Amino acid sequence: MIELKNIDVQFKTKSKEIYAVQDVSIQINKGDIFGIVGYSGAGKSTLVRTINLLQRPTNGSVRVSGKQLLDLSPEKLRQERKKIGMIFQHFNLMNARTVSGNVHYALRSSPLSDKQKNEKVAELLELVGLADKHDVYPSQLSGGQKQRVGIARSLANDPEVLLCDEATSALDPKTTLSILELLKDLNEKLNLTIVIITHEMEVIKEVCNKVAVMEEGSVVEQGDVVSIFTDPQNPLTQEFINTATHIDQALEKLAKHPSLLNLNREDTIARLSFVGESTNEPLISSLYSKFAVSTNILYGNIEILHDTPIGNLIVVLNGTTSQQQQAIHFLESQSVTVQQLEHIHIDEKAKVVPLNRKQVI
Template sequence: MLVLKDIHKVYGKDKKRVEALKGINLEVGKGEIFGVIGFSGAGKSTLIRCVNLLERPTSGQVLINNVDMQKLPPRHLRKERKKIGMIFQQFNLLNAKTVFKNVAMPLIIDGRPKQEIEKKVNELLSFVGLSDKAKQYPEQLSGGQKQRVGIARALATDPHILLCDEATSALDPDTTQSILELLKKVRNELGITILIITHEMNVIRDICDKVAVIDGGVIVEQGSVLDVFSEPKKEITKNFVRTILNDEIPPTIKTFIKTKHQHSDSHYMYRVLFKGASANNPLLSNIAKQFPVDVNVIHGTITELQGIPFGNLIIELQGKPEDIKQALAFIKQQEVIVKEVDIHAT
């Protein structure tokens, strides 16, 4: 559907040369919601603007349905751009126009017949839940309602891809959730592929199928949301994941455990990650029943990723070494990820 191949974007020359993107490779499948997350200045806004060629890459290819966008003549490029909708952080609405006219603007510019415009706009306003706001002006709307207008406007030309540039950053948490639900509705009911950039990990958790982490113009990690959340490899990714999972042992508990084990070279502490159905299994209870060991839960969280339960527990196993070894072997046979935790190294 959407493929970015070795995208580079350079601004300026010589001493003023800034390389905003450094060989970006991404592939977004049809019907996916793909998130790109990064801190301010990481290059994510430049990346999304390269997709519709608002920014032309210095080198590399932007392929949409196997069409190389950069090779299209201007007339054909304008036609292809109609298949790419975009919504913005600050809504970008025309304050002097009604909600109806804001949504209708792409169709008016495209020269569509009046009856077609009226039918289409009314359908879109109903879809985003703003049928009763058609005659109002942007200043009369809340932030969430303004973004709904922006989404309706982006859908006016029946795009195949919807680009979201920090679409929820200006909204409060409750409104953010309602907009994310609307975007999922766009994908599920209209089959539109969505590429969303954000610095909010909760957006990735709640809406995305796949995620890429960008840092300094480079994609440092990417994969399914479940895989990236459960086994982040880069430190920047781990930091983002911690904002959602809070998987660090509280300092007071950490100090207590370190004191407890200060005269021991070995201890039996593990991080156990549960995905999907395994989150419903009574694993800890089964360990305590089957093996002569005590199970102490040090820290734990559970959340949901795209409707799939995901749990993160730090446990301590107490008992004889041979019993601990058998219990650990049992844990590893289950559908979980197990990692040893070195409390002295943290």
């Protein structure tokens, strides 16, 4: 559906050259809700703007629905761009036009008759839940309602792809969820392919099936959301996920937990992550029956991602070193990811960090 290959985008300013995007390749399939996550300045907007060539790449190829966009004539490119809708953080509505006027405007070069355009606008407003706001001006709408207008407008020409650049970043958490629900709905109802840019992994967790993590112009990790959430490889991905799953907060609190302050030398602190079925197995009790290793659960959380439960436990394992090792091997053989942690003091502050990595996870 969308294939970006070896994309570079370089900006030349008077004083320096900026490599905003460096050798990025991603493939987005029809029906995907593909998330691109990264901190501000990572190159997300620049990358996504290459999908409709609002930003021409310095190098690389952009293929959308089988067409190599860089080879198209300006007129053909205009036609292809109509199949790609876009919404923005600050909505970009025209304040002098009503809600319906804003959506109408997107149909200005459509071949539909006036009557058909009116029907189309009414249909779109219904679809985004704003049927009663037809004649209202944007200044009278809440942020969430404004974004709904933005969505209705972006769908006016029946696009196959919707690009969302920080579309929920100006909204409160509850409104964010309602907009994400709407996007998920549109994805299902219209088989709309959606690309979501965000700096919040929570947004990815909520709706995306695929994710790419960007840092300094490059994609440092990508894959399906369930695998990335259960077994993130890159430290930046781990950081985003720990924030989204509240593990970082838990570790901070646990650093002061009495059971960690009174550990035996042989005890192991570990984070256990698991997907789906392994949550049903009474794994923890079998560690005791099989290996005489007792498990003290300090923290637990289960997230449901696309109907797949993903669990995270922070535990202390107690037993002899060899019993514990056997227990860890057993857990791994049951598809549990085991990350050993240690309790250390940095700058007189107690922290729980990955073993042998003097860095907070």
